[in-house]
Amino acid sequence: MLKKLIVTALSALALNAHAGNVLVVLSDADSLDLKDGKIFQTGFYLNELMQPVKMLLDAGHQVSFATPQGKAPTLDRNSVNPMFFGGEQAALDAHLQLLQTLRLTDPQQSPVLSLARVEQQGYGRFDAVYVPGGHAPMQDLLTSASVGKLLAAFHGAGKPTALVCHGPIALLSTLPDAKGFTRQLERQAKPARPKWIYAGYQMTVFSNVEEEASKAQLQGGAMKFYPQTALQAAGMTFSPSAQPWQGHMVTDRELITGQNPASAPLVGQELLRRLTP
DSSP: HHHHHHHHHHHHHEEEEEEEEEEEEEOOEEEEEOGOOOOEEEBBBHHHHHHHHHHHHTTTTTTEEEEEEEOOOOOOOGGGGGGGTTHHHHHHHHHHHHHHHHTTTTTTOEEEEEEEEHHHHOOGGGSEEOOOOOGGGTTTTGHHHHHHHHHHHHHTTTTTTETTGGGGGGGGGTTTTTTHHHHHTTTTTTOOOOOOOOTTEEESEEEEHHHTTGGGGTTTOOOOHHHHHHHHHHHHEEESSSTTTOOOEEEEEEEEEEEGGGGHHHHHHHHHHHHOO
16 A cells, blocks of 8 residues: 555656646736727637646646736636537536636636736746737737747747737737837738747738628727738738638747637647647
8 A cells, every 4th residue: 555655656746747837828908999999898718718728737737827917817708608618518617617716817816927927936937838819918918018028038948839819919029119010000001021039930810801700799899900910910921720710720939829719729739749748
């Protein structure tokens, strides 16, 4: 019996010795500013956050959470739908229960750190970074200096950097003048091609075709610009899925991008593969 306990303990130690620490970066925003002063209530998509997070936790990895300002992130209630979980209510319930267990959205008890605190602790303690979608990243992550600093550090270290759906818009934060670049996009002007650390990378993002097909959810509003348009203007090489809404993942060096909600499990699996010694 004692021998069995020792073997079990050693096995657990061996597993933990190879466990990775993944930083999940979410938006502080609970809404997106649209054209003509309209506002769309949003947040993160449940499956885009929790499917990869559950995979990582089930595999024994550590997951830490951060937003630029350290606010508890907001769940987009439109994403609480079995259609994003293969039509399975049980799968939705399991991921929603995990979210509630983690208390991420609880303003008083959320474990979410600010990116300033993450920087103080040191980027080196993290093995990978993951940015899920929902429309919220379009509000703040794309111009956040703290997000840009973090992503540039991971880029320089060649560490896995995964983003899905609207999440890849956060890559614009590494531009020399992200705010000026996005202001030009908002004016429908064609910005000059900037110097960008991800220029020429193959990647994907929620496509213009998918944006057009789903714009009814904006309830008569219109986005100031689409993420595909913005990232192409910055210098990405866009790789779309064969058909809209299909799961589609693209990898290029350290970068892992998924196109839409159906792509979140693919991105999670790729993160697991890269964290496996």
